[in-house]
Amino acid sequence: MNARHDNPVPGAQDGLGQPAPRPRTRRVVFVCCDALGHEWIDAHLTPVMYALAHDGLWCANHRAVFPSVTRVSAACVATGCLPYRHGLHGNQMGLIEGGKLRVYDVGQPDFRTHLRRATGTTLRMPTLAERVAGHGGFIAMSNVSPGAAYFLDPEHFGHVYHRAGSYAPGGQPIVGTAALQIGQDFGGDWAMTRRFCTEVLTWRRPSIAVLWLAHPDATLHAAPLGSAAHREALRHADRCVAEVLRTVRRLRTQGDDILLLAGSDHGQETIAGSIDIDAWLCAQGLAQQIEAGEIAVAAQGTAALLYATETGRPKLHEVLDRLRGEPWVDALETGVALRARGMAAQDGIVAAINLAQVAGENTYGVRGKRWTAAEPGKTKVPGHGEHGGWGTDETRPFLIVDHASVTPMTVEQRTSLVDIAPTMLDFLGLPHGGLDGRSLLMPHRAQPAGAGADSRG
Numbered sequence: 001m002n003a004r005h006d007n008p009v010p011g012a013q014d015g016l017g018q019p020a021p022r023p024r025t026r027r028v029v030f031v032c033c034d035a036l037g038h039e040w041i042d043a044h045l046t047p048v049m050y051a052l053a054h055d056g057l058w059c060a061n062h063r064a065v066f067p068s069v070t071r072v073s074a075a076c077v078a079t080g081c082l083p084y085r086h087g088l089h090g091n092q093m094g095l096i097e098g099g100k101l102r103v104y105d106v107g108q109p110d111f112r113t114h115l116r117r118a119t120g121t122t123l124r125m126p127t128l129a130e131r132v133a134g135h136g137g138f139i140a141m142s143n144v145s146p147g148a149a150y151f152l153d154p155e156h157f158g159h160v161y162h163r164a165g166s167y168a169p170g171g172q173p174i175v176g177t178a179a180l181q182i183g184q185d186f187g188g189d190w191a192m193t194r195r196f197c198t199e200v201l202t203w204r205r206p207s208i209a210v211l212w213l214a215h216p217d218a219t220l221h222a223a224p225l226g227s228a229a230h231r232e233a234l235r236h237a238d239r240c241v242a243e244v245l246r247t248v249r250r251l252r253t254q255g256d257d258i259l260l261l262a263g264s265d266h267g268q269e270t271i272a273g274s275i276d277i278d279a280w281l282c283a284q285g286l287a288q289q290i291e292a293g294e295i296a297v298a299a300q301g302t303a304a305l306l307y308a309t310e311t312g313r314p315k316l317h318e319v320l321d322r323l324r325g326e327p328w329v330d331a332l333e334t335g336v337a338l339r340a341r342g343m344a345a346q347d348g349i350v351a352a353i354n355l356a357q358v359a360g361e362n363t364y365g366v367r368g369k370r371w372t373a374a375e376p377g378k379t380k381v382p383g384h385g386e387h388g389g390w391g392t393d394e395t396r397p398f399l400i401v402d403h404a405s406v407t408p409m410t411v412e413q414r415t416s417l418v419d420i421a422p423t424m425l426d427f428l429g430l431p432h433g434g435l436d437g438r439s440l441l442m443p444h445r446a447q448p449a450g451a452g453a454d455s456r457g
């Protein structure tokens with residue numbers, strides 16, 4: 001019996017025609033459990049991922065990028081490059097249009113149009129989708145914000161499925177039952193996972209397949225860390241990863257050579273209170289500059305980016321030391337320090353601020369209470385989860401690399417989201433030089449040898 005013909009699924013025809021057997025080739029699968037911090041991987045809440053971490057390469061010092069937000073993370077995973085190189089600054093970012101700054105929500109489906117108009121392009125570095133366009137293709141299914149889904153492949157070299165709209169190569173819309181008609185709840189994540197396993201992994205078999213779950217992130221933006229809701233979201237993510245793992249293991253027994261990466265993009269911390277940075281700047285006498293689009297703030301949850309035009313820059317610089325001294329500011333960085341964060345004083349960016357920690361734990365005994373930047377139209381509820389800055393736990397996602405050729409071990413040296421793309425390209429035998437990340441396969445293939453890596457045997 002051949003399931004390819006017995007069980008046609010939505011999307012099986014889009015852009016690919018009738019599914020047909022393909023020669024066995026190497027391919028890569030990445031599952032991202034949005035906002036699942038590495039400290040939450042344990043034997044009880046996430047037993048499948050816990051076991052997988054022991055079977056594969058466990059990156060014990062895996063780090064988020066700055067800002068630790070999903071849209072930037074998606075662009076870093078897609079390009080293997082840091083924000084100052086790929087050009088996407090945050091979940092919100094300032095663009096200079098007609099000499100004036102305007103802050104846009106990157107999550108909106110039409111943001112790419114604004115970015116293209118202001119800068120002439122979207123991402124400045126090639127994506128995985130572009131790199132494998134002639135080498136087996138790229139398919140992503142994502143249940144996070146539209147912006148975070150589309151920045152995996154903003155120029156449509158591959159297929160991206162999202163509930164706000166799905167696209168085939170060239171930007172051709174995928175419509176009807178072939179689109180991804182799901183909610184952003186557990187049921188939506190689960191339906192997407194099942195379809196991903198059957199249609200993408202078993203039938204269509206692209207070189208790179210990405211599954212990006214909405215939870216636990218979507219849960220934590222409306223619930224405390226450590227709460228029953230959070231724990232249920234962790235079990236849910238583990239169930240989804242288990243389904244992918246089951247599929248990958250079955251396909252491997254049938255001869256497929258699949259590298260499996262399971263990870264997340266950032267963690268979360270707890271909202272202690274929120275600060276309106278625009279209002280603070282106005283109170284310092286900069287209302288006129290903000291009104292004129294000479295100075296702007298792009299809030300990033302527990303962090304913010306400060307922008308200025310050439311005209312606004314001197315006025316903004318006058319207040320930076322005062323801002324740095326506010327009790328709700330942990331650190332304010334410019335110049336070389338900003339560059340070390342993976343950001344740069346370019347495209348209007350002047351400074352980044354990380355909001356301060358507040359003493360104490362949340363109701364469930366979880367550390368990491370933080371100030372957060374107020375955003376128009378968004379309610380920041382104290383006690384709920386948040387992320388975006390360079391706090392201890394929001395910057396600690398997890399990553400597991402699983403393949404027969406990878407020695408099970410704990411990697412103590414620092415790894416990053418930007419290592420994911422070069423690892424995938426390395427496995428596929430494609431060029432991966434010139435990226436900010438490095439392949440995690442190189443020191444860990446065959447024999448445990450790399451500096452700072454301890455074999456767990």
Ligand SMILES: [Zn+2]
Nearest residue numbers: 034035070265
């Ligand atoms: Zn995220």
